[in-house]
Amino acid sequence: MKPALNVHAALSGKRVLITGSTGFLAKVVLEKLIRSVPDIGRIVLVIRGGRGKTNGDARTRFERDIATSSVFDRLRAERPGFLAEFFAERVECVTGEVTEPCFGLSLAEFNALGRRVDLVINAAASVNFREALDVALSINALSVQNVAELARANNAPLVQVSTCYVNGYNRGAMLEQNVTPARAAIPRHADGHYDLYGLLKHLQHRVAAIKAETSDTEQQTRRLTELGIAEANYHGWNDTYTFTKWMGEQLAMQAMRGKTLTIVRPSIIESTLQEPVPGWLEGVKVADAIILAYARGKTNFFPAKPNEIVDIVPADLVANSVILAAAEALADPGATRIYQACTGSTNPISVGRVIELIQTESQRNWRNYERLFYNEPKHGFRVVSRPVFLLMLRAMSLGATARSSVRRLLGAGESPKLEALRTTQLLALTFSFYTAPRYVFHNKSLLALAQRFGSEDRARYMVDPTVIDWTEYLCRIHMTGLNRYALRPRSPKSLEAAAAAAPVPEQETEARPVKI
Template identity: 45%
Template sequence: MEACHSRSNSASQSTTAAQTVALHSYAGKSIFITGVTGFVGKVVLEKLLRSVPKVERIYLLIRSNSRYPTAAERFQAEVATSTIFDVLKDEGEAEFAALCQRKLRFVSGELTAERFGLEESAFAELAAEIDLVVNCAASVNFREPLDDALATNTLSLYSIIQLTRARKVPLVHVSTCYVNGYNEGTIEETIAPPAQLSLPRNEAGFYDVEPLIASMQEKLATLSANISDQDQRQAALVELGIELSQQYGWNDTYTFTKWVGEQVLLQHLGGQALTILRPSIVESTLFDPVPGWIEGVKVADAIIMAYARQKVTFFPGDRQGVIDIIPADLVANSIIVAGAEALGGMPAHRVYQCSSSEQNPLTIKEVIEHVVYEARHHHTNYRKLFLRQPRRPFIMIPGWLFHLGLGMAYSAGACWQTLKGLLGAEASVALSNLDAARKLAGVFSFYTRPRYRFSNKKLLALASRLNDEERAAFPMDTAELDWQHYFRRVHLPGLNHYALDAKRARLKSAAPQRRPVATEVVKVTS
């Protein structure tokens, strides 16, 4: 892989390499966080509130909506009620509300609008208050219309840049390991080149993506002008995103626009502290605040769910391929420690990968074995995941064989449909299952045919600079992670309880708050 950073940035990074990192860097500091309504953002916020008591203020950018007209109201309804905060609430609802009242400040704004939609004066006041920006916001839909993905994952960063420039405050930007696209082999913690089409570089050595962004915007404008039907336009925007992404060497619009976003930050934040932190596939928490906490169905879980419901029993992939999974609390710890380094160190550009594939590789074969074992022997423990015991095994086959088999099955399915009167509902179910397999493969098969391993040596070196107490409180190391224990005793139970049985899990957290959780500081302009 190629290193793409300026000499000054390299020098800054080597100068700080031997310095210790301490969480007391947060003492008296104010943090601005985006994406707190999302999965990773919630885990970061909970850990800060519970384990970094000396932080002064946490400003949260949250988009209001018709149901919740302010950020504070939406936070109280959609974030504060989350089970992620149950450990904090064990001390009492009133105590949790008081903690939020002391620490949290809310900004009602739109991430993709210029200056988040704030008046210039309000934006300037906000910039004057903060000491660190943590950008957790992203659109993680792999088949997002290109205009939406570009707005969220790339163009929104210009407002982030403007916010940090006022006082040259550090930025921790949460990206993804998969910005490395179709590149293969060992992926180092540096800036990945496009795997297929080349792009020009600027004088500092960064990829010049401004012409690429302009070209995409021109294509978007042309497409929107030529297609009036909304559904057809949305479908065309999805296909345009996939086409351009794969043309340049990325599997999907999400990873492509995240890579372009990284280049924007590198180009515009010269001389400032910028940390790009790339998690791999983020799944349920390992330790904190409880083992197995998860929100929603993630990449690996979509396939697990399809097997659990017997909709998909064969899938394209490499059984011996190493799939890179990282628990969410290790990601949150990495973000927080990277923030401490940025607050206490010299300005530099840093890239860290929060991953497991190099240090503690997990094969797809092992994942399948853990899931099938629980399905066969303990399916009654998973009331929501396994509605009944799966009768068929889960088979991972080469991609060419999958598509050949799918085509043959569709041909047979057409015959079944013709004879539906004789076969009853079975034909419809079979065709529905084939369609589910096809759709899942279209989105996720890239991740089940891995040809790469993500290095995390720099992140481990960062962890080594913590003292023993803080290293234990903020673990980032996957070396000792027991994957069998994680899947069978942590992740699958957590998926069943928190993600799939969410209504039941939220009963405790949904208790009425005794007081407002915090105050609104600025609102979006009308």
């Protein structure tokens, strides 16, 4: 029987390089590493230099965009001197671009960087679902080769952060293994990864053709975005993001053959469950875009399958998964492993239940979320099948367009109903795939990994989603976090206007009936 793994023993004194550190998940990982492994040797952050003279180098961006983040508020309160000293002495910032060979450094600088790193965590990504194909390829796929080259310089393990949605249009049980494309055939190497040489050559040829045909930046971006979606759909993915992240996995497996590689696939990452504080969030995520549109009266129906499982995972459970995977990779090297940080197979929640909980909380306690709700939500929110959604959209579009035309003739602005309709269309175009799932993600291997650690580590680096109480998490933790951390305070003028327009509060706080 193998001895228990230990996070502190594996990471103490180690030099860890992290990419994508200005992003949401990487900040949670960074904070947890600093707080839970205070004697980690050094953390190296590769950060793109800002554009223009005022944006500065990596250190400037770190001080401005990372060190000031509210994710460190707990550490600032509990150990302010330690945090300041750690930032000054053990955070190294390297100005580099992961999409460029050698990160844009000289070969000597790149090799020297590689030699002083014991572990690489690659969290760099473009999470724009409808990114221009050339940009998505560069960040989500091709850059992985550069990151892997750095890891190989000192035989350092690579932890590659991916997404459960690399499973694309496949159906059923999605296991922690390499994903077979759902549609177009792509040759598979004897080692198990898919050979992307022909696919990449094809995609790069089509990108080059579009760039040669037009020099208009806006038109070029539009056509490259359309190309990305078309190619993703053809090969078996819903969008360019998931398509290129799958390619990133294949390139990582190819580049790290015979080395140590762990791929961590989160599902839909939302606010933290517990750490560093409950509800910490940065930016508006997948589910939040729909919540925000509902709160602002921009939509009241959406295409979804209410009885199907939507896979949402708190960010701290994902960060813990990354750290456990990193500790294992250091302590037990030489393997390629895949873990899925998800909830669908062990603590599932349906699309309909999520909507019911959010809407009930919104109608009962909307005044508690002053940045989210400008007024009392008086309309319901319905989920409908895709055919019904398209019929409703068509019928509403005809009426809204007619009213908008009349308003323009009278010198008024666009009809609010037409604006709401466009919001609904955009949300559906971007997110409807994620609310009509045809699969369940499984995390058996991740849970088995946690069992390789002692009880203290399992408690400190919780990855088991059965700890989530969905009512508590969605209705109180997440809604509060979305309101507090992700949204800006309202201006005094908008608050005065809202107060003047607000109805007299009622004594009852009973929820209105929820339509599902």
